[in-house]
Amino acid sequence: MKLFILLSRIPYPTEKGDKLRAFHQIRILSEHHEITLCALSDIPAHPDAIRILQQYCKRIEIIHLGKSGMVLNVLKAFLSGKPIQAGYFYRASARRQIHDLIDQTKPDHIYCQLLRVADYVRDLNVPKTLDYQDVFSKGMQRRIVSSPWWKKALFRLEYHRLLSFEKEIFNDFDNKTIISAPDRELIPHQDNKEIVIIPNGVDHNYFSPMERPKTYDLVFTGNMGYPPNVDAAEFLANHIFPQVLKVQPYARLLIAGATPHSKVLALRSDNVAVSGWVIDIRESYASSKIFIAPMRIGTGLQNKLLEAMSMKLPCITSPLANSALGAKEESEILVGSSVIEYARLIIQLLGDKEFADKIAENGHSFVKDKYDWKKSTAMLEDLFKSNHQK
Incomplete structure (x- = not known):
């Protein structure tokens, strides 16, 4: 299959959870599928990122989100009722680039990681999977409790908008995935049981016991x-x-x-x-x-x-x-x-x-x-194939 993978960050280095998950999924999916990677980025790419990712991707496109437009985009999101998490990463120019790239590559399936990028492809008539990964609304709700008083109102507003957005985008994707069962229950949609649990893994060969002095x-x-x-x-x-x-x-x-x-x-x-x-x-x-x-x-x-x-x-x-x-x-x-x-x-x-x-x-x-990356990514691959075979 030809896969189009859309991310809100370049998946290298893997110091953040979403990047780690995407990197290993791309690595394993590339064994049997042709991958076009499109990643948004608000910072310069790591010097080794493209070289390392090219091992697994036929084509890589990095869409740089200029800092100058971010304040305006956050303001637009605020005024439009969208969550800041989505507005921060959205650009009309990026949408055009993404749609052009999809037209050129003609993928069999589009895989989006996190609700941040959902608006870019939700209206396309191509089989699509959205990886919620975590429940952003619940994470924001928990932050309200521990935040200083002057942030509480903003966090409360963002919580309600995330809650609404998580529900709104649900039916725009053929498949939905998430990391854990407890998080699946928190997605605010009556059909949340349809969300497939794709756990993370760990590279057991790399993270293996090491003998070192216990400092x-x-x-x-x-x-x-x-x-x-x-x-x-x-x-x-x-x-x-x-x-x-x-x-x-x-x-x-x-x-x-x-x-x-x-x-x-x-x-x-x-x-x-x-x-x-x-x-x-x-x-x-x-x-x-x-x-x-x-x-x-x-x-x-x-x-x-x-x-x-x-x-x-x-x-x-x-x-x-x-x-x-x-x-x-x-x-x-x-x-x-x-x-x-x-x-x-x-x-x-x-x-x-x-x-x-x-x-x-x-x-x-x-x-x-x-917890094994090969096992969990095989589950994701089966999900893609189920749409491809219809």
């Missing part, structure tokens, strides 16, 4: 400019970790990941390291005894948990994050619901190596069995 007791990773990760980092460093230090005064915490927000950089101390971008994130996992992701806002599956479990670290997370992951509590993962509970679990793992090894081993087996 840190705890590690938390992710894109540290992303609000749910910023919130989790602050919660961890300012509230959970001080309770651990009361019992383990020499404990050390590593917060690792790209584009750290100023709030994250401010967490640095004698016991807390903030690394920023690291060339090989595996080194951050391997240098730590425990992985923790105390997520309080956001939606979707946490790739960081898949990677840490694949590297055989004992993991602690929140009920919110584990609802998407689906690991067995007290066996494959530990789940905390409060500052005191998180601290207790950390101290328990640090003090009981046999217990820590059991959680790590069980978690490793769980993620190897359930």
Whole structure:
């Protein structure tokens, strides 16, 4: 089949969840299909991006979204009733380019990632799949609670608009996909059971156990400019970790990941390291005894948990994050619901190596069995074929 894949970001490097998902899906789909990749971008492409993506794509088109038009587009979205998430990425000129490219390549199927790009192709009479991936409306609703008072009104408005838009675009696509079952239930459409669950995977050959000196007791990773990760980092460093230090005064915490927000950089101390971008994130996992992701806002599956479990670290997370992951509590993962509970679990793992090894081993087996890019992308491929055969 000839596939046209439309993304809101260039899927390399893979430091963000949507880019990671798209990259591996493209990599595997390219084994049997001809791919035209069209990616929007509001920043310059990474120097290696085109070279790496050309291995998998017959044609690559990057549509650069100039910064000068973004304020105007956000304003247009605000006045038109569209969510900012959609308006920020929309340009009439980009729409013309995308339609011209589709006319030239004549794809058998169009695959769109995230509602941000839905407006570009929703009216085309070509079989189409929309990957909701996460539920943006629910993520925005959770941000309202933790946001400063002066942002609450804007976030509340965006929440209602996202809710409406997620429902509005549903019937414009032949297929809909999402990462997890709990998120599927949150899509505000009466037929949300039609959405096919396509989980993420993890590259088990790459994220495999590594022997390294344990420089840190705890590690938390992710894109540290992303609000749910910023919130989790602050919660961890300012509230959970001080309770651990009361019992383990020499404990050390590593917060690792790209584009750290100023709030994250401010967490640095004698016991807390903030690394920023690291060339090989595996080194951050391997240098730590425990992985923790105390997520309080956001939606979707946490790739960081898949990677840490694949590297055989004992993991602690929140009920919110584990609802998407689906690991067995007290066996494959530990789940905390409060500052005191998180601290207790950390101290328990640090003090009981046999217990820590059991959680790590069980978690490793769980993620190897359930989360595999080839298996999940095969499900996506079957979905495309079902439309092609009609």
